[in-house]
Amino acid sequence: MxxxxxxxxxxxxxxxxxxxxxxxxxxxxxxxxxxxxxxxxxxxxxxxxxxxxxxxxxxxxxxxxxxxxxxxxxxxxxxxxxxxxxxxxxxxxxxxxxxxxxxxxxxxxxxxEKETVENYQSLISPKSWIFCEKQLIDVDEFTLKNWQERLFFERLERKSQPIFDLLEQTNQDWEAVLFCLLAKNFGLNTNGEIFIKIAQSIPFSIIRKESFEVENLEALLFGTSGLLDSEKEDNYFKDLKFRYYYLLHKYQIEKNSVEPVQFFKHRPDNFPTIRLSQLANLYHSQQNLFSKINSVSSLKDIYEVFQVSASEYWLNHYQFDKESPKKKKPLSKSFIDLIVINTIIPIQFAYAKSLGKEISEDLISLLNEVSPEKNAIIDKFSFFGIKAKSAFETQSLLQLKNEYCNKSKCLECRVGMELLKKS
Structure with missing residues (x-):
């Protein structure tokens, strides 16, 4: 008890x-x-x-x-x-x-009543994954759907707080905030924190000014990441290094150092070299990106905005000085889906909140177009009968698992309360 x-x-x-x-x-x-x-x-x-x-x-x-x-x-x-x-x-x-x-x-x-106590004890009986795993399938669809919507917006509220923190740091510049969030997204779990530090180390005003030459953007990103610190014979490497130090001098900015980016455990297409080049090409090809993503209304429109590849040099390279078989390296649809989930939806929510606008239905509609995420938590829910059909549902389930199941908040959870009522 x-x-x-x-x-x-x-x-x-x-x-x-x-x-x-x-x-x-x-x-x-x-x-x-x-x-x-x-x-x-x-x-x-x-x-x-x-x-x-x-x-x-x-x-x-x-x-x-x-x-x-x-x-x-x-x-x-x-x-x-x-x-x-x-x-x-x-x-x-x-x-x-x-x-x-x-x-x-x-x-x-x-x-x-004795039955009420027995239902509670059944709900909190020793678990293998979550307390109600064997009873989840008994929860009616109406209850689950309504609870998923609440969970989704709880998750968005949590995700929006770092956005407002970044807004304070960037003097209310939404474009600069988006750049930082995208950098983190491009870095994935392993390099995400390093990439956002790289983005924060480069004044976004410089990104704006230099966006017309993709080599200059790559020079800034690769240079700040430390990937240009060594000496190599590769001409592209030498050119980027020259441009990087020229830009440092031009804008009178000090060279910042961040933690080394990680290649370990990444598939080659996720190497930091490729992701930084794709980020540079995105900002080379798209001006006023925040305004564009804030006005998109469909997943198809977003795919078009993010239809970019790594630079030509990276067609036959994954690292400097090491040639590889020729292969185009565009942003995949699955990677863009991650951008939608982790960057576009949260920043649209935060921006609307800052204006006092209500866009809840639009966000749900957009995320319902995105394929469900694939990870161990979602696989487990599927095993116990809760099969997600979209990223809206997977985001809700992740919130449920992390903020309720893991913290034993069964009696604050509509699923738990519904099961407690059942005889």
Whole structure:
């Protein structure tokens, strides 16, 4: 038994609320259970109840045992002076206020059906992956779809915070923020943090000015990444190195150093050399990129905007000074899908939020066009009967797993609450 189960019982009155009595046999009538704010202090604020003939307004504190009041040292905390009812599962001792008046106690276990407790215990039984894995298939589609939408926007809220942080750092320049986010996306999991540091090290005003020559953009990105620090015989390498130091001098900027980019465990098409070249070519081919992606309304339009490849040199190279069989290296549709999920949708959401605009349906519609992600979490949900049909659904499932299942927040989850109702 956990306290959050008692919070759930009280919040939704999942007990025999018509025949309640205190431990001293005084009748209790609940007018309002109060607000569950999950803040420091009592569990439910501004409750209204009648005990005997007296109507009370104040706070409700909930514990597994009455004695937990003293275990948690509430007797020393003035925030608990206005508690009008102590709701417990098991009453094992009387509790007094500082003025020596006794706090009324409701022993909840007398009023909760055995079936409700059994459902809860079944829900939180020892898990192999998530608690409700064997019951997921029993959740009705309407409940799941509504919960997925809430989960999706919770995830977007979390993703938007770093965007607003970047906005502060870039003097409210949305184009510069987009450049940083795209750089991180192009770096994938291994090089993402390094790539965003590279982007932050180059004033975006310089990216704007030099975007007409893709070699200059590559020189800035490769130079800042440290990939031009060595000496090589390759003429393209020498040209980029010359351009890099020329641009440092031209704009009077200091050479910044970041952590070395990683090639290890990457397929060649994901090598940092290829991804940096593709990023350079994107900004060479697309001016005012933020305005463009903020106005797109379909996945087809986005594919057209991001239809770029690595530079000609990289047709037969993956690294400097090492030739390879000739092969074009465009951005794949699956990679653009990742950009949509991790950059375009979050920045559209954040921008609309900054303007006070409502674009929820547009975002869901766009992400429903994107193929579902493939990873271990999504595969597991599929195994247990929840088969995602789009990236909108996979993003919702990732939020569910990471923020609810992993944190055992079953009683804050609509899936968990739905299962708890079932007999």
């Amino acid at each position: 956990k306290e959050d189960f008692l919070h759930y019982l009280w919040k939704f009155k999942k007990f025999d609320a018509l025949n309640l009595k205190t431990s001293n046999e005084e009748e209790i009538t609940i007018i309002n259970v109060g607000q569950y704010l999950e803040l420091a202090g009592p569990d439910f604020f501004n409750a209204q109840i009648t005990i005997g003939d007296q109507k009370w307004a104040g706070n409700v504190e909930i514990h597994l045992k009455s004695s937990d009041w003293y275990v948690h040292h509430h007797e020393r905390d003035s925030a608990y002076e206005n508690v009008i009812l102590h709701v417990v599962w098991e009453h094992d001792t009387e509790i007094f206020r500082r003025n020596n008046t006794e706090i009324p106690v409701l022993e909840l276990k007398k009023y909760v």
